[in-house]
Amino acid sequence: MLSIVHTRCIGLARSTTQFTLLHRTPFPAWPPRMLTRALAHAATAQDTASFAAKTPAMPTSTMPKRGITLSKLGFGAYRVNDTQDAHRRALKKAVASGVNVIDTSAHFGYGASETFIGKTLKDILSSKPELSREQFVIVSKAGFVLPQTAVFPVDVLGHVPSYAKISDSSYHSIHPTFLKDQITQSLQRLQLDTLDVFLLNHPERMLGDRQAPYGKPKLYKEIAEAFAYLDTEVTAGRIGGYGLCSNALHIPTTEDHLSLKAIINTRVDFGWKLENFVAVQVPMNLFERDVVTDVFPSKSLAREAKEHKIFVFTNRPLNAIGGGQIVTLENKNHLDRMNMNAKLLDTLGLSFQSLAEMELDIKDMIEEESIALKFMWSEILSENLPRLSTNYYAARHYLDKEVLPAIDRDLKVLEDSTSDYAQQDTDDKESVISWIDRYRREARTLVTDIASFCQIDSDKRNDEMNLVLGLVCKDFVSDTGLDAVADIGSPLSVKAIQYCVAHENVGCTLVGMRTPEYVHDAVVAAEASHKLTKEDLKAVAQCPLLLAVNADK
Numbered sequence: 001m002l003s004i005v006h007t008r009c010i011g012l013a014r015s016t017t018q019f020t021l022l023h024r025t026p027f028p029a030w031p032p033r034m035l036t037r038a039l040a041h042a043a044t045a046q047d048t049a050s051f052a053a054k055t056p057a058m059p060t061s062t063m064p065k066r067g068i069t070l071s072k073l074g075f076g077a078y079r080v081n082d083t084q085d086a087h088r089r090a091l092k093k094a095v096a097s098g099v100n101v102i103d104t105s106a107h108f109g110y111g112a113s114e115t116f117i118g119k120t121l122k123d124i125l126s127s128k129p130e131l132s133r134e135q136f137v138i139v140s141k142a143g144f145v146l147p148q149t150a151v152f153p154v155d156v157l158g159h160v161p162s163y164a165k166i167s168d169s170s171y172h173s174i175h176p177t178f179l180k181d182q183i184t185q186s187l188q189r190l191q192l193d194t195l196d197v198f199l200l201n202h203p204e205r206m207l208g209d210r211q212a213p214y215g216k217p218k219l220y221k222e223i224a225e226a227f228a229y230l231d232t233e234v235t236a237g238r239i240g241g242y243g244l245c246s247n248a249l250h251i252p253t254t255e256d257h258l259s260l261k262a263i264i265n266t267r268v269d270f271g272w273k274l275e276n277f278v279a280v281q282v283p284m285n286l287f288e289r290d291v292v293t294d295v296f297p298s299k300s301l302a303r304e305a306k307e308h309k310i311f312v313f314t315n316r317p318l319n320a321i322g323g324g325q326i327v328t329l330e331n332k333n334h335l336d337r338m339n340m341n342a343k344l345l346d347t348l349g350l351s352f353q354s355l356a357e358m359e360l361d362i363k364d365m366i367e368e369e370s371i372a373l374k375f376m377w378s379e380i381l382s383e384n385l386p387r388l389s390t391n392y393y394a395a396r397h398y399l400d401k402e403v404l405p406a407i408d409r410d411l412k413v414l415e416d417s418t419s420d421y422a423q424q425d426t427d428d429k430e431s432v433i434s435w436i437d438r439y440r441r442e443a444r445t446l447v448t449d450i451a452s453f454c455q456i457d458s459d460k461r462n463d464e465m466n467l468v469l470g471l472v473c474k475d476f477v478s479d480t481g482l483d484a485v486a487d488i489g490s491p492l493s494v495k496a497i498q499y500c501v502a503h504e505n506v507g508c509t510l511v512g513m514r515t516p517e518y519v520h521d522a523v524v525a526a527e528a529s530h531k532l533t534k535e536d537l538k539a540v541a542q543c544p545l546l547l548a549v550n551a552d553k
Helices: 045-053 085-096 108-127 176-190 203-208 216-236 260-265 301-307 334-365 377-388 392-420 423-472 491-502 516-527 534-541 544-549
Strands: 011-014 019-023 060-063 068-071 073-076 101-103 137-142 164-167 170-172 197-201 242-245 277-283 311-315 319-322 325-328 508-512
Touching: 045 068, 068 073, 073 085, 073 516, 085 108, 085 516, 101 508, 108 137, 108 176, 137 176, 164 203, 170 203, 176 216, 197 216, 197 277, 203 216, 216 242, 216 260, 242 311, 260 301, 277 301, 301 311, 325 392, 334 377, 334 423, 377 392, 377 423, 392 423, 423 491, 423 534, 423 544, 491 508, 491 516, 491 534, 508 516
Parallel strands: 073 101, 073 508, 101 137, 137 197, 197 242, 242 277, 277 311, 311 508
Antiparallel strands: 011 019, 060 068, 164 170, 319 325
């Protein structure tokens, strides 16, 4: 195992009137011209406000420490790249609809997301002379190192003094040397002079270091050192401000929780500037509402951040974790669901029957009963179908990672057994080999049909949730009734986004919008968010379906 190299601490001598910096780990040096350069081509208060004025239906918020105006709906760029024309059309449609926030990360698609944004934004600005770079808020992050093989990424971490090894193919670092490289590469891919907001990405992952214990005191220290370094990046004009993206910052009860108060308190000993700590980003959706929920005696993260004038971004509005399960808040093609389900049940029945008949055949074809008894997969999968249908993602993992490999192993045992057939048994051997090829095809067809059934069963539950939410709150956007909105792809997704955007202490909800159709749904939701009152939000939070799924939380 590789040993972690500890960074040196920043020491301070304290007096009653001032703090004097005695020693600091040297930060990566910048050319003199960059140290004095003002923010160049970054979002400005005047330009972002003028952009917002063009689309008054799009709700906005203000980042307190920067004074810039942000659309409350942001373009989440997790799974976009420059090879898909739909992705380009989606970003252009989002901008035309009043979205001026674009969120990405250095590790998204190994940099492909940032490259896509750089090219597409440049194209938008060149084709729309009325638009300018200063009207857009670009957010990126760094921390993840995900090499594509199990070989240690010497080119990325070989010169970095401190990092955590999470697994053979996953590392994490927030060391200044690493951050400098990441910011440089992000700016190059994005074709920008300045990142408006730069976030340390999920630093709590480092608590899982496999090389050595990585306690919270050490992590708080490294976050503080990273912030102190990022102050120099703000001065250099390469970033407008910094913050944290975390899956645990908003949940005090989790083992990997990081306390905003504890992080802010580190500035006393490490000298970083609170005015440059501008934002945090955490998950929020219909099920995971911790960021806006006060749990006595603690305040919610959103309220605590507001007291320190820290802007709150939220992500994952459509991908929730409820009751220990992944819940995708989507119900596309809901009007055709019943017809689709009836057809699939017929297909699934035929697939089960075909595989069961083949399993009876093999018992007559071979003498080795122990091998023949391996082929009972139709019975096993049939018995487990009710359980599998309760969780599509778990079912997909079980089928792909356990069932199909196990079937391949059983078939290999059967195939190897044919090598013992005598010369006169050539016909029998060919029959078994032919059976093996057909069984493999039929098994894969059945697995595909089961996965489709689980998906539809999950969609049916989402249809029910969509219906119930509409009854709980009449001001949710709907695709039916007197106030129906046309061309909605997923009514449940629209409601989920509308709910998140409506919270006054949430500055911007980041939504993955890879197609123009997704953009349409998200914009409809954002523009209708003002209809939801505080009473509506409370009523939704008490929805029986949401409470039932979260009962074990």
